[in-house]
Amino acid sequence: MDKRIPVTLLTGFLGSGKTTLLNKLLHDPAMKDTAVIINELGDAGLDQIFANSNLAENIENEHIDDNTVLLSSGCLCCTLKNELADTMRDLFFKRALQAIPEFKRLIIETTGMADPGPILGNLMNEPVIESTYRLDAVVVTIDAVYGLQQITDNIEALKQVAVADVLLITKTDLATVEQINELKEKLITINLGATQHRVLNGELDPQFVIDVGLFDIATKQAEPQRWLRAPLKTATPKGTLPQKAHDDEIVSFTVFMPKPLNWRDLKPVILNLCQIHGKNLLRLKGIIHAEDQPAPLAIHAVHFTPYPPTLLEGWDEDEPISRIVIIGKGIDELTIRKTLMQV
Known part of the structure; x- marks a missing residue:
């Protein structure tokens, strides 16, 4: 069991309902043992954030310092003042010194x-961060009314959907059935594994967005198949060669690795793949x-940036199959497949 603190990255395009959901x-x-880093309102303080929410009359809080508040629910919230890695280190050291409650998970909005x-990549490069935190899931909110247009018009919105583990369709009360169904189909074509x-009025069971990654906190067991969320089918028709995607096209595919396989041989191939194709x-x-x-x-x-591998002690498969899921923008699938299959 990995004892590092699980991190949920909560993102979504402007106005898609992240803050409403978070409140x-x-x-x-x-959520009582959760710490939250809020990076949405610039220099606005936490009091202003909560004053604008529908939780205002229910919140009792205690200021721990100028940018950190302990809510009566047990959640610890802070606004991002410096670099994200600095804030994460600060939270961890305060936790270790018992200056703040011992939170069990972290959400970054x-x-x-x-x-x-880049946010994930930067965190992976920080030794202190990597040794104390682990990514649990990327959760993305999408506006049911405007999400389809936002994905079409904005590369940032498209990337958010592509790398998500969990996709939350918000403001469903404002959208028609046709709009919701069309958006769902589009999301499937971009990210089949998510x-x-x-979400209606920000209401969602927390079990859908926390502890949904590599480890199940309740059972303390690894759930790698759930975490991998490999696409159930390939977009390439059987018998045809993969084609290079257009520059802004998002592609996702799974490579099933040959047997036998040694990590000492595969590791440098992964490193090289990241260096060559890292931009996309x-x-x-x-x-x-x-x-x-x-x-x-x-x-x-x-x-x-490759993340240090996690040893899944105590877990195995009846039919052990090594597989790698690749999500990229404008990448050459055939070239990457050849690279990985040369191990």
Whole structure:
């Protein structure tokens, strides 16, 4: 069991309902051991954020310092003042010194125009961050009315959908059935592996967005198949060669690796793949059954940065199959497949 603090990256395009969702989640008893970093309103303080929410009359809070508030629900909230890594380190050290409650998970709310890839990549490069936090899931909100147009017109919105583990369709009360169904189909074509949930007035069961990654907190067991969320089908018809995508086209595919396989041989290939294709490599996830490892490995990379692999002790498959999911923008699928299959 990985004992690092799980991190949920909550993002979504401007006006898609992230803050409304977050306010409702903070009021849920299931979230009591959660710390939240809010990076949506610039220099606005937490009091202003909550004053503009429908939780205003229900919140009792205690200021721990000028940018950190402990809510009566047990959630710890802070606004982002410096670099994200600095804020995460500060929270962890305060937690270790018992200056703040011992939170069990962290949610990071990003700005609406944020590309989640560089955020994830930067965190992976920070030794203290990597040793104390682990990514649980990328959760993305999409406006049921305007989401389809936003995905079409804005590359940031498209990337957010492409790398998501969980897609939340918001403001469903304002959209027609046809709009919702068309959006759902579009999301499936972009990211077949992500789970989809509807959100009405910000109401959502926390179990859909927290502890949904590599480890199940309740059972303390690895759930790599759930985390991998490999596409159930390939977009390439059987018998045809993969084609190079257009520059702004998002593609997702799974590479099933040959047997036998050794991590010492695959690791430099993954590193090289990240260096060559990093600019357009939005996300890489895989489960590797390597003969030179005592247990299967979960591997993960974003852009140029591979994340240290996680040893899945105590977990295995009846039919061990190594597979890697690639999500990228304008990448040459055939070239990447050839690179990986040369191991």
